[in-house]
Amino acid sequence: MSEEVILSAGIDVGTSTTQLIFSRMTIKNTAGFGKVPKTEIVSKDIFYRSKIYFTPFLSSEIIDGAKVHEIIKKEYETAGISPKDLSTGAVIITGETSRKKNAKQVLESLSDIAGDFVVATAGPDLESILAGKGAGAGEISKKSGKVVANLDIGGGTTNICYFKDGEVYDTACLDIGGRLVKIEDGRITYIADKVQDFINKYQIPVKIHERADVQHLELLTDKMAEILAQSVNLCKPTEDLVNFRTNRLITVNDPVEILTFSGGVASCMDQEYDVLQFGDIGVLLAKSIMKNRYFMEIKTAHAMETMRATVIGAGNYSMNISGSTIEYTQKDFPIKNLPIGKIRLENEADIEKIGTEMQKAIDYFRDDGEEVQIALAMKGLACPGFLQIQEIAANIMETYDTLFDKNIKLILILEADIGKALGQALKRINSKGRDIVCIDNISCNSGDYIDLGQPIANGSVIPVVVKTLVFQG
Amino acid sequence: MKDITEKEVSEVIYADNIAHIEELEKMKKATPARIGIGHTGARYKTEPMLRFLAAQAAAADAVFSEVKEDVVKDLGVFEVRTKCASKYEMLTRPDWGRIFEEDTQEYIKNHCIQNPDVQIYFGDGLCSPSIQANIPDLFPTIKLGLEDKGITVGTPFFVRYCRVNTARTIGPLLNAKVVCVLIGERPGLLTSESMSAYIAYHARPEMSESDYTVVSNISKHGIPPVEAAAHIVDLLDEILKKKKSGVALKTD
């Protein structure tokens, strides 16, 4: 098969900056002659990087949605890209910004203007993962076989992602960043709450509205660097680490072998800046990390991207493609924001329990038998027989028919390579004529959300974005 | 009881004195090749040697063994054989492994429906165990899938000492639009029950090798038979619609 090139966008609205990238992804059937097709993404090439904008705010609690719109629109025009050119991509609101009152609204409206299948994502874990991948930490881990941790230190948060053998291994997020203390005209104009508590606890002579003293600020950033060292187990954790936790800390015990740094603060590590050049403590924090004894002892590698790690992560690493032998009757894509209900189907004994498992999974998402559209995910038997496939299909269809009217689509997400076989079997007994999508080679879990894009490569594969922990709480 | 073949070769390290064992484990994950097997002097250690012999024996037996009559009976199909009278002839006379005696041709004609859209039959080829291992899941899935699409499927049968090119005879004999041979693949040490499907539109003696569309590596170690079958159903449908197969279909 010849190659197919699709375009992807990544948009990151962060605590301090907003940016965008466009990339080309080349999709190709890599199986040889006589083989069942295997369509894969063979290359990713970023061909447009926007300017880096300060994220506009109307107040400290409200993002200036209209301004953000304007920025994105202008960048699309400069790049010569129209939203309909894009096959995939992701908009992500990161760091402190994601906690602003209108974050969800801004995000969703952005994803509407950005392109049909540019998905809205958020959540500190996803952010950590995307930043880590965008920084190249995943690649370094894959190549070296080492445990690699990326610290994406932004304006408001530090997103940490561990990779082992190239795979995401653990994530964490801390409220430590370069813009948690702001300085204007030599005076301190803003101190974030958690930082204020911290200052109080250690009686650091840094006070709002007073003159900024670099040496005093350094006392603060040195202590912040110490907490970052604790966060990746370079030294013993203290209560402070727990206090600065955004949602979770690293739980795995494997020691980090290589560190990478990304985010705005990381970009201050390579270059000389005046310490208060950006009106915040970013440059000082970078310096504090570099001279921290624990960080000096561990091997660090250069991140492929610093400032743009997250936006590249969003543009290049949010999408997967399904297996190449799949089945669907659905014509209208994309289908967005489907909650995942996971069903146990791993061995023969699970087949007869499919009905009850489905019932449970579906009831979790609805009250009193209302109609809800979810996607059912299952691992699937590795090599089921003819009769097993018929039985699985019959059990699924029977239960679904009793639960839902025909306007609810049957969407199945499998891990094992049996999507087409099961899909054909389902179509055969689809007496209500409901739409069916049955794809494989995608792994997801309960609590995830999934977006399915317009089929590509002559309709043989479906782009999929699995979103973990979107807008929790 | 001990079974040295219980674990996959790729899961076992036989070598001693490895400097970085976790690195070797990663290397073994990256390839099914027999690495990390160590040595005694300049020779193999005993267990990996025995494992190699076992795998090679399974492969050789797959070629040289016969498909048992019971297996054919369980499939509920009739059996014919090519002009070859033995495995030896089948292996050394590809020219005979593709043709049938006159009376065999008559027999096939009398026992099959004529003019099907798709004629499917099974051949031992170079791997007898592939019949029992794959056909019970592969064929019914294909048949059902085709019938759903309103495509008629001919009477299936089993050909002993079968080569792919029997298709050139079977096509015109039954006047099938498309012939699909499900046939055992030459085994390697990693798998000794794989099967391929060779599919030809308007199969005939003077067709070219490049007119076959091939789906290979069908087995529980490769593409699961049911999934391969679902793929084959769509391929057959496409071939019937476009009225061509092989390279011509690919370059369409």
Added chain:
Amino acid sequence: MNLKTRLYGKVYQFQNVTDVLAKASELKSGDTLAGIAAENTLERIAAKAVLSDLTVHDIRENPVVPYEMDAVTRLIDDDLDAEAYKKIEHKTIAEMREWILDGKTTGNDILHASRGMTSEVIAAISKIMGNLDLVYAGNKMHITATCNTTIGEEGVLASRLQPNHPIDDVEGVAATTLEGLSYGIGDAVLGLNPSIDTFDSTLAIWNLLGEIRDKYEIPTQTCVLSHVTTQMEVLKSGKGKADLCFQSIAGSQKACEAFGISTDMLEEANALFRDRGSAKGKNVMYFETGQGSELSSSAHNGSDQQTMECRCYGLARHYEPFLVNTVVGFMGPEYIYDTKQLLRAGLEDVFCGHLHGLPMGCDVCYTNHMPVDQNDSETLLMLLANSGCHYVMGLPQADDIMLMYQSTGFQDIAAVREIFHKKPIKEFEDWMIKWGIWENNRLTEKAGDPTMFF
């Protein structure tokens, strides 16, 4: 020209030189399949007797594919050294056999004379030699060729490291390569058969093998065995380089066409790789052959498979290759049925390649649909190590997981080197000593640990 003889009073008449050559050939299932083999063993001996009395001239004048219709015949004939030919023109094949075996005749004498022999002449001589003759004569000839290192020195048994992978996974290929290196394999070439013949996969593996060669400063050469047109395209793109250019070749123009190649194309590839490849020396081609490939494409022109195989060597020598090897048991039982046929083919191919002045190696191998097993491979490997074979193949425990056949393993080569006092290529041997893999002309305890390179 006499095409007739009598044995025990019975007359045996042959039609022409092609017929004599075919019937004089040792039994191969491929010649039976083609319907050109001797009907029985006595007829075979009668053909050998007739052949032994034919002259070098008789055979040159009757090539198995006519000069006018075949580019391979033309190339072989046009390449003949007139002086060398003149000296042997009127000698019989029997005389040539005895002269080669004569204790006074040196390897260099033989290699000088062979420049006047067409491939059919060389095939004819081999057909009246027993297996021990082939080993005895083969041992005299050492053919050197230089890419980054020099192959073919006396006392050397080199090896190709063949790190094939079902999907050309770069990490998988690297893993097998390191395992092989840890056994001292890969002095002839680090050479992969790609599972998919594409620009991308060729480039990716070129880069990988080149990186490994450079990172560990390994004195060897790299190669990806994709189609010659693919390799040329990648080299021309300037995106990557390799030391050797590979191609499978066959013994007639028609069979070459079935492989998608021509003599001009090989000429172009040779020039391109000399000019723009990464090799230091001038020998930059790597060819593979194997009895039966002409018949499989119906391009044997009524000639036997061993004679056609010899013509591959005649074609190969035009390009002064660094490596040529027969993949002796890969074509399957239709061409070489059993152990007896396999051993014979291995010995005659290596001998005939050497007599063509080629640095000849052998992929000692079998497929699972031959009644042959690993013991037979080991036997042939030991035989070839004693008949001057320049290199063999090293695979993890002899198993090719992509092409699904069995060859010879890393440990097998190490054992044969030790038993028969053969060494790797000098610079490579030094490299092995540096890594502590090789000491006192044998593997050390440390060998066999692919993680030593980390």
